[in-house]
Amino acid sequence: MSKSACFHCALPIDRDDEFQVEIDGELEPVCCPGCKAVAELIRDTGMSSYYAMREAPQPGVGRPPDDATEWQLFDRDDMIDAFADLSDQSAEATIYVGGMYCAACSWLIESTLGKVKGVESADVNPVTHRVRVRWRTEDLGLGGVLATLARLGYEPQPLAPESTARPEIAEQRTALKRLLVASLGMMQVMMFAVGLYAGDFQGMDADMQYFLRLVSFIVTTPVVLYSARPFFAGAWRGIVTRRPGMDLPVSIAVTVAYLGSVYAMVTRGPAVWFDSVVMFVFFLTLGRFLEMRARHRSIDRSVALSTLLPNTVTRLEGDVQNIVPAGRLVVGDVLIVRPGESIPADGVLVDGETTVDEALLTGEADPRRRSLGDALVAGSINLDGMIQMRVEKTGTDTTLGTISRMSERARYARPAFVQLADRLAGYIVVAILVIAVGVATYWYFNAPDRAFVITLSVLVVTCPCALALATPAAFAAAGTRLAELHLLVTNGNAIEVLSKATRILFDKTGTLTHGKPVIVSTQLLGDTYDEAQCLKFAAALETVSNHPIANAFDVLNNPITATDQRVAIGEGVAGTIQGRRWRLGKFGFVAAEESAATSNDATSVFLGVDGVVIAQFDIDDEVRADAVSTIQALSSLRLSIGLISGDNKQAVQRVARLLGIADHHSNCTPDDKLDIIRSAQVAGETVVMVGDGINDAPVLAGADASVAPVHGALLAQTSADIVLLGGALQPVTLGILLAKQTMRVVRQNLGWAIVYNATALPLAALGYVPPWAAAIGMSASSLIVVLNALRLSRFRKT
Amino acid sequence: MNILYVLIPLALLLLGGAVWAFFWAVGSGQFDDLDTPAIRIVMDDDDKPPDRPDA
Numbered sequence: 106m107s108k109s110a111c112f113h114c115a116l117p118i119d120r121d122d123e124f125q126v127e128i129d130g131e132l133e134p135v136c137c138p139g140c141k142a143v144a145e146l147i148r149d150t151g152m153s154s155y156y157a158m159r160e161a162p163q164p165g166v167g168r169p170p171d172d173a174t175e176w177q178l179f180d181r182d183d184m185i186d187a188f189a190d191l192s193d194q195s196a197e198a199t200i201y202v203g204g205m206y207c208a209a210c211s212w213l214i215e216s217t218l219g220k221v222k223g224v225e226s227a228d229v230n231p232v233t234h235r236v237r238v239r240w241r242t243e244d245l246g247l248g249g250v251l252a253t254l255a256r257l258g259y260e261p262q263p264l265a266p267e268s269t270a271r272p273e274i275a276e277q278r279t280a281l282k283r284l285l286v287a288s289l290g291m292m293q294v295m296m297f298a299v300g301l302y303a304g305d306f307q308g309m310d311a312d313m314q315y316f317l318r319l320v321s322f323i324v325t326t327p328v329v330l331y332s333a334r335p336f337f338a339g340a341w342r343g344i345v346t347r348r349p350g351m352d353l354p355v356s357i358a359v360t361v362a363y364l365g366s367v368y369a370m371v372t373r374g375p376a377v378w379f380d381s382v383v384m385f386v387f388f389l390t391l392g393r394f395l396e397m398r399a400r401h402r403s404i405d406r407s408v409a410l411s412t413l414l415p416n417t418v419t420r421l422e423g424d425v426q427n428i429v430p431a432g433r434l435v436v437g438d439v440l441i442v443r444p445g446e447s448i449p450a451d452g453v454l455v456d457g458e459t460t461v462d463e464a465l466l467t468g469e470a471d472p473r474r475r476s477l478g479d480a481l482v483a484g485s486i487n488l489d490g491m492i493q494m495r496v497e498k499t500g501t502d503t504t505l506g507t508i509s510r511m512s513e514r515a516r517y518a519r520p521a522f523v524q525l526a527d528r529l530a531g532y533i534v535v536a537i538l539v540i541a542v543g544v545a546t547y548w549y550f551n552a553p554d555r556a557f558v559i560t561l562s563v564l565v566v567t568c569p570c571a572l573a574l575a576t577p578a579a580f581a582a583a584g585t586r587l588a589e590l591h592l593l594v595t596n597g598n599a600i601e602v603l604s605k606a607t608r609i610l611f612d613k614t615g616t617l618t619h620g621k622p623v624i625v626s627t628q629l630l631g632d633t634y635d636e637a638q639c640l641k642f643a644a645a646l647e648t649v650s651n652h653p654i655a656n657a658f659d660v661l662n663n664p665i666t667a668t669d670q671r672v673a674i675g676e677g678v679a680g681t682i683q684g685r686r687w688r689l690g691k692f693g694f695v696a697a698e699e700s701a702a703t704s705n706d707a708t709s710v711f712l713g714v715d716g717v718v719i720a721q722f723d724i725d726d727e728v729r730a731d732a733v734s735t736i737q738a739l740s741s742l743r744l745s746i747g748l749i750s751g752d753n754k755q756a757v758q759r760v761a762r763l764l765g766i767a768d769h770h771s772n773c774t775p776d777d778k779l780d781i782i783r784s785a786q787v788a789g790e791t792v793v794m795v796g797d798g799i800n801d802a803p804v805l806a807g808a809d810a811s812v813a814p815v816h817g818a819l820l821a822q823t824s825a826d827i828v829l830l831g832g833a834l835q836p837v838t839l840g841i842l843l844a845k846q847t848m849r850v851v852r853q854n855l856g857w858a859i860v861y862n863a864t865a866l867p868l869a870a871l872g873y874v875p876p877w878a879a880a881i882g883m884s885a886s887s888l889i890v891v892l893n894a895l896r897l898s899r900f901r902k903t
Numbered sequence: 904m905n906i907l908y909v910l911i912p913l914a915l916l917l918l919g920g921a922v923w924a925f926f927w928a929v930g931s932g933q934f935d936d937l938d939t940p941a942i943r944i945v946m947d948d949d950d951k952p953p954d955r956p957d958a
Contacts, residue, residue: 211936230936277937278929285925289918297911313904320911324918398937 112144112156128153143258147213155213176255178417178428179263180246187430188263189247195225197239198247202229203260211236213257221245221253230274235264262416276397284394287332290324291387297321298380298877311373318370321379329363333386335393354537355389358564362876365557376558381565381880388884392891395581414484414505418442418449421493438496442487444672450483451498459490489650489672537567544870555872562869566879567862575854578894583847586898591830592812592840599826602810603844605791609739609837610782612796613750613760616814617834618726620797622657625727631719639720641665643712646680646689654710657724677710687714725756728763735834736764742841745790749778778804795829795837812837843900850897854890861886 112126112133124135126144135144147155178184185191189198202214211229214236218227223244229236238250247263254261297317304314336359339352359382366377419441420429426441431449434440439455442448448461460472463485472488475481481494483503500506544563548556584594594600611617627636634642640658645667647655667680667687677690688695695713712720739746748769750757757771770781782792782804794808805811805825813825814832829836865882868874874882928934 228932228936274932274935277935281929281934282926286922289922293914293918310904313907316908316911320915323915 128156143256146217146256176248176252179248179251181428184417184430185242185247187432191242194243195239195241196247197237198250199235199237199264200251200254201262201264202234202236202254203262210259214254214259217257218250218253221249224250280390280394280397283332283335284390287328287383287387287390290328290332291383293324294321294328294380294383297324301377302877315370315373318366318377318379321377322367322370325363325366325379325383328383328386329359332390333359336386336389354564355385357538358561359386361564362561365561376876378561378876378880381561381876384880384884385565388887392578392887415447415449432500434496434499436496436499440494440496442492442494444487444489444491447486448481448483448494450496450500451503452481452494452496454479454481454492455495456493457490459492460488462486462488537564540567540866540870548872552872558876559869559872561876562872562874562879563866565876565883566865566869566874575858575890576851578891579847579850579854579897582894582897583843583900586900587827587840587843588830590839590843591833591836593815593828593830595826595828599810600844600847602791602826603793603841604848606744606793606810606841607790608745608747608785609793609795610747610749610778610808611766612794613748613752613757614726615797616795617732617748617760617764618728619832620726622654622724623727624657624722625725626723628721628723629719630721631717634719636720639712640722642682642687642714643689643710643720643722645682646670646678646687646712649680650678654724657722685714687712689713692718725759728760729832729834731833731835733764735838736766738835738838739841742838744841747781749773749781751775751778775804779807782807795834812840843897846900847897850894854893857893858886858890 112128112135125132126135126148127133128144128148133144147153179188185196189196202210214229215227218224218236218238223241225239225241227236227238236254240250251261251263297320300317301309301314301321303309304317333356336352336355340356343353362378362382362385366379366382368374369377415431417428418431418434420427420434421439421441434450440449440452444459454475454477456477458474458476460474461481462472463482475492482505483498484505498506541560541563545556545560548559580600583600587594587600614620624640627639629636629639641663642665644658644663645665647658648663648667649670650672665682667682670678670680672678673690673694676694677688679686679688681687689710689712692709692711695711696716696718710722710724711718712722736746745768746766748757748761748764748766750769750771751773752771754771757769761767761769770777773781782794785792786809791810792808793810793812794805795812795814796805797814805813810827811825812827812829814829827840861882865874865879865886869879
């Protein structure tokens with residue numbers, strides 16, 4: 106078995122020569138027909154440089170292309186009405202593109218769509234994962250656009266016009282405008298300030314001085330009233346909620362310096378401080394802008410969740426089946442859901458029976474049986490029966506909608522470290538105000554003409570900006586770098602906890618293993634057919650099955666075809682091959698007599714012909730390619746590693762032996778897992794949990810920090826601190842190393858900020874620091890802190 | 904130096920124009936994507952697709 110990886114999606118592949126694509130004159134191996142098709146499409150449209158430019162192979166690009174017929178539905182008039190804005194010759198629609206992660210993706214999409222006949226424009230926004238397409242209706246339909254995106258391996262979802270507005274875009278636009286006003290204002294006022302300072306030394310006409318101060322005032326005013334408005338709003342909120350934050354001293358300094366300058370200008374006083382005001386506002390606005398960008402980078406999971414739902418549903422109106430957009434469903438509608446489709450709304454099964462796969466919601470891999478009167482959950486997949494259901498909840502009322510709202514709320518909540526910094530800043534703010542009042546009082550009685558200038562210097566120089574920036578700047582830089590390393594931090598605390606971790610616990614299924622079944626062994630129970638033949642017969646039968654176990658068999662590229670296939674729900678499949686009746690499934694389904702076969706840890710599936718069992722396939726879950734190296738790397742960091750799983754003992758032991766994990770627990774209920782974590786915590790350990798199932802949600806929440814793989818249960822991701830993108834485990838190691846480095850930088854920054862403030866405050870209070878020097882000192886100390894933090898964004902594994 | 908009384912107000916007018924132009928550009932969505940344009944310049948659209956009999 107070779108160790109190479111798919112050229113397109115980077116999944117490990119067994120055989121280099123099975124599927125290949127010629128790119129730039131070289132034969133590159135790919136893992137599956139899907140990747141082959143996508144890579145060929147990218148090559149044939151002349152966009153091979155996608156492979157050179159993308160940041161990392163993305164899991165999104167690489168899914169097998171969707172069946173184009175599915176998209177033809179969207180060419181119908183009522184679909185166009187539901188999803189697009191029509192003008193006389195052309196239509197425009199906004200499409201959410203699932204599976205798009207980097208800028209290379211957006212280039213690929215724009216270029217590919219641009220080459221489709223009929224497309225007038227395509228604008229991709231990689232931040233919101235949306236593409237806005239405009240096309241001529243005579244050449245193309247919405248279905249054609251969607252099919253093109255699907256052929257590239259993405260998951261397109263047209264959005265109804267009312268849901269296309271995103272708060273991020275509005276926020277970013279406002280922030281950009283404020284930043285621009287502040288930066289242009291700063292440049293202008295600095296130029297006037299140079300003139301004024303030169304005038305102080307060389308002498309200047311009083312009218313010219315007044316004129317320069319006046320234009321400084323004119324430029325500073327919009328900077329204060331427009332760019333600095335968020336600080337005033339924040340300061341007011343702090344006062345109302347009695348929790349003064351950073352915004353309060355900032356607002357006071359800005360207001361005092363601005364009003365003092367206006368007063369000095371009008372009374373032709375000795376100096377104005379408009380330059381200090383604009384510089385102060387500019388640096389703070391820049392900091393806020395960078396913080397906002399980091400926040401927006403986290404995945405927009407609300408839409409990612411809704412991609413689990415179908416775009417269209419089949420509604421039963423009397424005896425007539427009508428295909429309608431899923432957004433048009435109302436409570437009480439009766440729907441037909443075919444095998445393989447996902448359930449579009451919460452409801453009750455009213456006709457037929459089936460099994461459903463709720464893995465994406467619950468993390469439970471085993472399909473659940475559903476019959477008349479049972480509840481169905483939106484987002485789960487109907488595996489093998491044609492059913493009718495009555496809709497009880499739609500849209501945001503569904504379980505899926507609730508999860509989506511929860512994760513959206515978590516996204517906008519301020520991370521705990523920012524809250525802590527704000528509380529700390531509250532005390533510092535009070536201290537600064539007390540000191541400023543003291544300094545003002547002292548100088549008022551000793552040198553009243555200097556009292557204002559010195560107090561202003563104290564307010565500016567002691568602004569705890571460097572102190573306040575020390576932690577968030579380092580965490581923001583680390584967060585950005587971690588995202589590039591495929592770790593998405595959703596809780597700022599996680600970085601600190603990771604750096605202190607002493608024990609790391611892994612879940613087995615779906616975390617250390619792929620969570621997908623593979624055949625680990627085949628036992629022949631008869632001697633008519635050899636192993637290869639048995640596998641081919643089994644694969645031929647499984648072509649009609651949606652059961653997860655079918656994935657274990659090589660359903661594609663099979664020379665044998667079965668006819669008259671029938672799926673027995675929860676039992677197996679039957680079909681006719683070469684005139685004989687074959688069955689694949691549970692022992693009792695395949696054979697008439699009682700079981701004599703050996704049962705071991707793996708799930709067993711039996712193959713039989715005409716009631717005689719001829720083969721047993723043991724299906725199990727394969728360990729991830731980099732699991733062994735990751736576990737070794739983590740041990741070398743002196744972390745103790747544990748494996749806790751709800752699986753049976755043999756399966757857990759097999760994996761633990763393979764990976765060299767001594768500390769393993771099997772048959773754990775979520776409560777057992779929580780107990781293991783609690784007892785370790787009581788013993789003084791800091792526990793990191795890596796797990797993906799919904800059963801793990803309380804466990805993830807109980808651990809000090811938690812990591813959930815992106816392909817696992819969505820609820821697990823909402824309660825996890827860090828989401829692991831892509832299929833590899835190795836980022837966990839890098840994440841811990843980076844977290845340690847981050848905390849080193851935080852300590853350096855805090856040390857510097859404290860030294861700076863401790864030196865600058867007495868100097869300013871004694872009157873040695875003019876306001877312009879205070880503004881420069883404050884900005885420079887903040888800049889040093891930010892630059893030190895930015896070193897983290899170049900972090901590499903060593 | 905009296906020329907400054909003309910030049911500085913002129914500069915302020917230009918500044919106002921620049922701010923207006925930027926606000927218009929932001930409002931029309933030209934700055935919504937701050938990531939892709941940075942790499943678009945290095946991507947070639949004119950890769951020649953390989954010759955294919957059916958193309």
